[in-house]
Amino acid sequence: MTAKEIVKAFYNSDFANDAQIVSQFFHKDCELHWTSSRGFVLMDYKDLKEFFKGTRESYNSIRFEFTHLIEAGNYVTTRHTLFGHTIENPDTEAALAHFSAIWEVKEDKLYRGYEISHQADENDYASIASYKEIKI
Numbered sequence: 001m002t003a004k005e006i007v008k009a010f011y012n013s014d015f016a017n018d019a020q021i022v023s024q025f026f027h028k029d030c031e032l033h034w035t036s037s038r039g040f041v042l043m044d045y046k047d048l049k050e051f052f053k054g055t056r057e058s059y060n061s062i063r064f065e066f067t068h069l070i071e072a073g074n075y076v077t078t079r080h081t082l083f084g085h086t087i088e089n090p091d092t093e094a095a096l097a098h099f100s101a102i103w104e105v106k107e108d109k110l111y112r113g114y115e116i117s118h119q120a121d122e123n124d125y126a127s128i129a130s131y132k133e134i135k136i
Contacts, residue, residue, distance in 0.1 A: 003105035004071035007078065010110060011066075015052065016059040016084070022049045027109035034115045036097075060085040061093075076103045081120060095120035 001009070010025045018024075022045065032043040043051060055062065061084065068079040082096045097117045104112040 001108060002071065003074050003076050003103070004069060006105050006108060006110070007076040007103050008069065011064045011078070011080070015055055015062040017056060017061075019053075019056065021052050025110050027106055027111040030109070030111055030113070032113040032115060034113070034117070036117045037119055058087060060087055060090045063093075074105045076105065077101070078103070082117075 006025070010021075013021055013025070015021060026045055026048055028045055030045050030048065032041075032048060034041050034043065063083050064080045065083065066078060066080040068077065070077045078099065078101045080101075081098050083093050084096050085091075085093050097120050099115060099117045101113055101115040103110055106112075
């Protein structure tokens with residue numbers, strides 16, 4: 001598989017229900033450098049296992065909508081919105097956050113991720129419209 005196909009498969013997987021997500025997609029020596037509205041966090045393989053465990057405990061389903069998915073060798077750049085159905089409100093899907101990420105793929109696994117995110121505001125028409133412009 002190409003780096004782009006691996007990244008697409010990761011984002012198309014069942015984040016909310018698949019306990020094997022980390023072992024299936026992440027390199028044992030992976031790092032995720034993530035800057036969000038809460039600040040910077042550096043996660044390794046063990047941290048990602050905990051993170052996705054929390055995701056499975058909070059959401060019934062998660063999906064991503066992409067505006068950009070660009071491959072250059074072993075690197076894939078994405079721009080996307082995260083949507084989810086929480087356990088508390090399973091009948092309503094909400095836009096949760098907007099992301100830009102750069103993934104390095106090594107040995108057919110996600111090896112290094114550099115991600116920036118901010119909370120989605122469904123009342124901000126310009127922002128939502130910007131993330132609806134599909135450029136793939």
